[in-house]
Amino acid sequence: MTASFGSDCSYRLYDRALKSLVGGVNSPVRADPRPTPAFVDHGDGAHVVDVDDNRYLDYIMGYGPLLLGHDLPDRVREAITKAVADGPMYGIPTDIEIELAEFVIDHVESVDRLRFVNSGTEATAAAVRLARGYTGRDKIVVMRGGYHGGHESFLVEGTAADRKPSSAGVPETFADETIPVPFNDEAAVREAFERHGSDIAAVLTEPLLGNHGIVHPVGGYHESLRNLCDDYGSLLIFDEVITGFRVGGLECAQGKYDIEPDLTTFAKIIGGGFPVGAIGGRAGIMQAFTPTGEVFESGTFNGHPVTMAAGLETLRFAKKHDVYTHVNELGERIRAGLQDIVEDHAPEYTVAGTDSMFKVLFTRSGSEATTDNCTAGCKQQLDCPRFERCPKTGADVETGETDRWKRTFWPAMAERDVLLTPNQFESQFISYAHTAADIDRTLETYQRVLSQSG
Known part of the structure; x- marks a missing residue:
């Protein structure tokens, strides 16, 4: 486990940034998590390393642009x-x-x-x-x-x-x-x-x-x-x-x-x-x-x-290089694994995404487990027993446990070296640099965090 996300050097850089940048950042979403964001030193394949030398498995991927990961071919x-x-x-x-x-x-x-x-x-x-x-x-x-x-x-x-x-x-x-x-x-x-x-x-x-x-x-x-x-x-x-x-x-x-x-x-x-x-x-x-x-x-x-x-x-x-086959197969792998974890530990939550995008939505509707759900996440299928529960609008997502995601779940994942987007709303992304071993380690981390907090 690493130190808390955004430690010594990041604290100092953020304090310095507050004196020259509005809110210390150039985009408001970067101000999360609190009390301070971490400052990245460099990327490495599917990872980022911050200025305190903490290494994270990265699913932000620049909020989507980095299809190939941090190391360019x-x-x-x-x-x-x-x-x-x-x-x-x-x-x-x-x-x-x-x-x-x-x-x-x-x-x-x-x-x-x-x-x-x-x-x-x-x-x-x-x-x-x-x-x-x-x-x-x-x-x-x-x-x-x-x-x-x-x-x-x-x-x-x-x-x-x-x-x-x-x-x-x-x-x-x-x-x-x-x-x-x-x-x-x-x-x-x-x-x-x-x-x-x-x-x-x-x-x-x-x-x-x-x-x-x-x-x-x-x-x-x-x-x-x-x-x-x-x-x-x-x-x-x-x-x-x-x-x-x-x-x-x-x-x-x-x-x-x-x-x-x-x-x-x-x-x-x-x-x-x-x-x-x-x-x-x-x-x-x-x-x-x-x-x-x-x-x-x-x-x-x-x-x-x-x-x-x-x-x-x-x-x-x-x-x-058939990048899409690789990233989409990993996307299917992580969503299927997340579906199993959610059904065991938080059946009210919804797994969403497609291709190389994924997210667990902290929805609240219906706490009992169901069977014959959409595999590998919500697909809005009429015959799925969760169809009525799955979010249909942005407002449906907003009614979820958005504060829990930001204040407790996200930090717990980051402390275990898995870096997700810092709020409930933005998607997470898989890159060509991610591997099946990365996905399996990520699923183990979701399992550990959700089982402890569920």
């Missing part, structure tokens, strides 16, 4: 090194941005054209602007509990009938144009279209809620969104910032669920660990961006050559 590292040596950036087109665009287009059925940007927030903001410009409409339907970055159009909470900004600094007028509905609630989306259909530019949704506990779509939900958008002349936007090139492999989650959105936003894995975002879609829609259309989008660092090289070689490596 030689070919990926060489491509990045060459790009840096050639010149860090130019503000002028390079061939590498074409090659990455061609790779994405070759593998994602719905994408004919791309525009690279620098973050998931930039991508979703630009996609919504494009949808508004293309349709001539203003309103956007979003999923409550979905996360699309820190743009004013998405920092809205409440119901379709009673909504308001979720952050100071966001004008009320933005909430007027954003309609939040519960994920998996077809009736709520249909009602929104019946009230506002002629004003709705787009529906923006993650294929599965990946930043609010991992909530899977109920069968037919995506199809209902596709049909409503077609009926009312609105665009369907899939936010694949998290799921893109992780869920569904090279075809992404839209391939896994067999739905073609009009626009898709990407980030994380397509940058190979470097800052990136992208919007992709049909040529007729994408051409509405400047310089071929009237919807403005621009950026000094768009198509940054180092990022493009990292993303392209990461995806090429994943394709050539």
Whole structure:
């Protein structure tokens, strides 16, 4: 067992950071856990080592971008090194941005054209602007509990009938144009279209809620969104910032669920660990961006050559070396093991995830054990005895034991060298660097912690 997460050197660094960085961090989620976060010294395969020389088996993986783990394969590292040596950036087109665009287009059925940007927030903001410009409409339907970055159009909470900004600094007028509905609630989306259909530019949704506990779509939900958008002349936007090139492999989650959105936003894995975002879609829609259309989008660092090289070689490596088979088999292994542990020690909890994503949700509904459950985690199957219990919306996850996860369970796992995302909501990720032995050790740790606290 290591020392408490975030010990001597981390304490000193955090105290120093508080004097120069707002809250001592550059993203609020990094302020957890308390009293101080740990500061990482370096990554090593499937592990991170902090400045106090504590070594953790890492399932944060940069919140998703590190499909290959912390040690980049030689070919990926060489491509990045060459790009840096050639010149860090130019503000002028390079061939590498074409090659990455061609790779994405070759593998994602719905994408004919791309525009690279620098973050998931930039991508979703630009996609919504494009949808508004293309349709001539203003309103956007979003999923409550979905996360699309820190743009004013998405920092809205409440119901379709009673909504308001979720952050100071966001004008009320933005909430007027954003309609939040519960994920998996077809009736709520249909009602929104019946009230506002002629004003709705787009529906923006993650294929599965990946930043609010991992909530899977109920069968037919995506199809209902596709049909409503077609009926009312609105665009369907899939936010694949998290799921893109992780869920569904090279075809992404839209391939896994067999739905073609009009626009898709990407980030994380397509940058190979470097800052990136992208919007992709049909040529007729994408051409509405400047310089071929009237919807403005621009950026000094768009198509940054180092990022493009990292993303392209990461995806090429994943394709050539069958990375998805490896990570998905490990994902199945850990979810199946977690399902057994939960049934024995915390039957009210829910195992969620797919492919290389996983999470135990500290749900409260129903404490008795059941049989014939979905294997390897919730799949929203109607014939599963847990179907009614499994979270269908972000609100269902919020009603769980979120404080218990953060205050007692997470620290107990970290003290045993297993590093999970520090709250109940963000997904955990498996990388190509993880091994079956890592998974088995992780399951032993879950077993020990849940059996002691259950």
